[in-house]
Amino acid sequence: MFDNLSDKLDKAFHILKGHGKITEVNVAETLKEVRRALLDADVNFKIAKDFTTKVKEKAIGQNVLTTLQPGQLLVKIVKDELTELMGGDVAGINLSGNPTVILMSGLQGSGKTTFSGKLANYLQTKKNKKPLLVACDIYRPAAIQQLYVVGDSIAVEVYSEPENKNPVEIAQNAIKHAKANGFNVVIVDTAGRLAVDEAMMTEISNVHKAIQPHETLFVVDSMTGQDAVNTAKAFNDRLNFDGVILTKLDGDTRGGAAISIKSVVNKPIKFVGTGEKMDAIDVFYPSRMAERILGMGDVVSLVERAQEQFDEEEARKIQKKIAKNEFGFDDFLSQIQQVKKMGNMKDLVGMIPGATKAMKDVEIEDDAFKSIEAIIHSMTPKERSKPVIIDVKRKARIAKGSGTKIEQVNQLMKQFEQMSKMMKIMQGPGGKNMMKMMGNMKGMPGGAPGMR
Known part of the structure; x- marks a missing residue:
C-alpha cells in the first residue's frame, strides 16, 4: 500500500x-x-x-x-x-435512523456492489445491526444476481424487483419492507456508469431526493488517482454526499486519491477496502494512514485485528499444552488460521514499524502459509501431535507428499522447535513479567489501547 x-x-x-x-x-x-x-x-x-x-x-x-x-x-x-x-479526525458513520438509510453512489467498476456487502457485513458483525441490501442497479447485466451472491456469502437479505425499471420506486418499497420486517439499516446499491453523464446524475439525484438517506457514500477506486478526485467532485456537486469510500487500497502504490480527496471535496474518507474478502474493510484513520505512508507502521490497527481474532478458550487450551510440553503441529496450524483471518500478509507487514523498509525486496505472497500448511497436512496425526518422532525417513515422505523439498521440511521443524522454546520461556516468570509490563503500557502515550 x-x-x-x-x-x-x-x-x-x-x-x-x-x-x-x-x-x-x-x-x-x-x-x-x-x-x-x-x-x-x-x-x-x-x-x-x-x-x-x-x-x-x-x-x-x-x-x-x-x-x-x-x-x-x-x-x-x-x-x-x-x-x-487526509481529514484529521476519524469520521464515524451516522446510524441514527430507524431504519438508517445508506445510499451508495459511484462509477461502474469502482467496487460499489462488493463494498455494499462489506459494509453490510461490518454493520452486522461489529455494530450488531440487521441490514438489508437493495438492488437498484437496473442496467448492468447480472447486477442483481451479483448482489444476491454477495448477500448469500454474508447471510444478509437482498431486496429486488427484477421487473421494475424505476429505481426510485424500488428504493421506496425496500424501505417499507425494512420497516415491516425489523431491518434497522437499508443499504441501497445504485447503478454506476462508465463515466459521469447527465442521465446518471439525474437518476441518482431523484433516488436521493425520494428516500432522504441518513448517509450518502461515494465509492471510488483509489487506484485511479487524480481521476478519482475529479469524479468525487462531480458527484459531490450534485449529491452533496457525506463521505468517501476508497476501494482497492491494497493495490494502490501511489496514494494520490487518499491524500488529496478530502481537501478537494471537503468530505471525509470513512472506510477503505483492502482486499476481496467480505471482512476486508477498515475504518479510515488519517493519523494511522499517515504513519504507514511514512514507514512508521500501524501497531494500533495490528493489535485491534489480533484482538478481533483472539480466541480466549483456544488460548487457554494451548497454554496448558505448552505447560505440559504437548504443543504440536495441529496447534501450530490453528494459530496460522487465526493469523490468516487478520488479513493479507502484505497488509499486516505494512503495520509493523520498519518492516516494509526491511523487507523492501522480499516478495510477500498472500498465500505465504501455503507450503507450511501443505507440509503439516502431509504429516500423520501421530507426527503432528508428537513432532519429536519425525526422523529423516519421515521427513522425506512428508516432503514428497506436500510437493516441497526436504530442506523446507527441515526449516519448518527448526522454526517450530524455536517457537516452542520461546513459548515455554514466555510461560515462565520472565515471560509473565514482560506481559505484565506490556499490560501497564495501556493508556500510556504510544501504548496500544486494549493491550492485555
Missing part, C-alpha cells in the same frame, strides 16, 4: 541525514523532494505545493534547525500535516 510514495519520502528525508549540519537550504531541498514525491503519487500540484509550504512554515516556527534531532522533528511535522490533509 503506497509503496512508491513511502520509498520516495524515505529518500527525501535521507537528504537531512546525510548532512552533519541542518540548514534552511537542505530543509528546503528535502521539502522539494517531498513535493516531488507527492506529485509522483498523483497528488494535485496546488495541494502538494500548499502542503510543503505549510510544513516549511511550521518547521521554521518550531526552530527545527536548532533542535537535537531536526530530521525526526521534520518527519513529525510532515506526519501531522499529512494527517490533517
